[in-house]
Amino acid sequence: MALPPLSEIPPTVASVDDYEGLARERLDAGSWAYLTAGAGDESTVAENRSGFARWQLRTRVLRNLSGGSTAIDLFGTRLAAPILLAPVAFQKLAHPDGELAAAVAASALQAGMVVSTQASVAIEDIAAAASTPLWFQLYIQHDRDFTRALVARAEAAGYAAIVVTVDAPTSGRRDAEQRAGFAFPPGIEAVNLRGLAPPPRAAADALLLGTPLLDAAPRWEDLAWLRTLTRLPILVKGIMDGDDARRAVAAGIDGIIVSNHGGRTLDSQPATIAALPEIVAAVGGQVPVLVDGGIRSGTDIFKTLALGARAVLVGRPFVYGLAAAGAVGVAHVLRILRAELEVAMALTGCPTLAAIDTDALRRCS
Template identity: 55%
Template sequence: MTAQLPPLDHIPADLVSAADYQRYAARHMSANARAYVDSAAADELSHAANLGAFARRQLQTQVLADVRGGHCRSELFGLSLSHPLLLAPVAYQKLVHADGERAAAYAATAMGSSMLVSTLASTPLEEVAAAAQGALWFQLYWQHDRAVVAELVQRAEAAGYRALVLTVDAPLAGVRNAEARAGFQLPPRVQAANLAGMAPYQPALAAGQSMVFDGLMAVAPSWADIDWLRQQTRLPLLLKGVLAPRDARRAMQQGVDGLIVSNHGGRVLDSVPASLDALPRIAEAVDGALPLLLDGGIRRGSDILKALALGASAVLIGRPYIHALATAGALGVAHLLRTLQEELEVAMALTGCRTLADISPEVLWPE
């Protein structure tokens, strides 16, 4: 077995894409960390579908277009971004690098982006905000006690977070066979720092009751909880994990400010559609009434262009930046963001798009 290598302090010449970071990260992550980061639910069909959905769609070039003075700057919930690319919430980042979430958030803000910091971060949300010195969003996992939820929201507001993102597609963990086969366990030094000292949920089940239906789902959030949460915060509220048009319409009715179209990287329920395949139906349902973000499968700047052409205002990346973090810390994350921005600019220029406003379904070759 090859020994785990320490993070690099430079970017090698042959590290030029997200795929290269995945290749390098295999040597810089422990087998335990790889089991967590790189696996997905069950047979990993939805994870593969995320990648396949981008590969299926081709771009339509536009020659002789005047794109001088072009850029890919973006405005989103009051944030001025250098590009429409944010870091998705990923738990337990100290699994792959000692600086964990602090390094990733620092890189994001340094590169004109933002990061969604997970409830299950291995660094307290206040420390991440202090390290970043920029505008971050806080991702909320619903807790069994509303008082705990309210406390997390208040902490995020006090620390200067600019938006609240409630994950709604993971009220319980997916069936992650690859993790189980590998015997994945959190090492003692890596814990959910934001939940430290909070009593874990321990359902008291009677004989014959189901841990799923009578235990975990008994305290899962409902639409009534969305109403309550909307009243607890002045921050923009987004729901992450929406794939069905009916859920998108219901979210609009209840005053949600944005949606993240996501299948959780294929990590919760296998055999759900790729995020990109769900995006056009969600875009039709909301009809421009609120911003949509796309999460899942982004590996190239051209993928960003495809997502924006199908209705997204911005996209998130997850595994790619964790691979970059494991490989070269904050330097790696910053380099990856720069690489993807440059790839997006090339794709925009060659499809005749001077700014993001020029991106439309016409940049896609008809299927």
């Protein structure tokens, strides 16, 4: 029997990792597997974490730390720190309040939030609950008219940017989820996709290739089409290759999110932090580069900023906080990450985000 959400945070919770066990105790096996499992044998999930250990911080002393701040401006909105909640689908699997709790927490900590197309709460209701910048994560649907309507809804609801995910034309094979026998419980669905007709059925002997699903998968020309639908900034999420980054910038997008989908789509990929320098170099400062994947601490955030990222997205950590204690848990996760980042900045002699660069890092084997 799963435990109920906590009503207050135990004093023993000192780091984001402390929330993982608390979350697992409060979720059934199927929901846990859906929210946390990676593709295949989860080597990409492991690589996302181990990649950060290959970089060490360089202590610098007696620096002037006056006037320090973690505040950042992104696409015309100001955040208290370079931290956003990543788009995570079906958050009601973690807590009855789902995305509403996450929006309240992000607002309290002045953090950004990216809302999934597959949210379990209507995007308008999430916007009504939030007082912080929201971005809308878009999966381009096989029905392009339905996609057009999603973008219009997000813009009308006050979302500040569109984040189009490009690395998941199909779901990954998540073995742990299959072994757990996951099925959506009653009352939890992708409410924003109501009314979307399913794609035509594939032939009986078809697996994936040659099916209507992949025939209608997004292509590069869809980015140009998406650009015609909105004046909002458009970020492309799922870039892990420098050539793809250059092509996305040439297509007129406004930002890049380096991401391997948290290791949930394709196994045996490099860590996002390993791909980051190549993509920063490819973009050449033309658009902001953000990172999503494997971040569990403020020092992880610091390392991505030193390698050229402007901000990070966190996924599993805030889901653990959500499952453990709802909005209070998510807010505490965000506070821990920001506090750890500020300590890292102070002890490396970097009072502002602009002061963080590769001189603050050492590469280790």
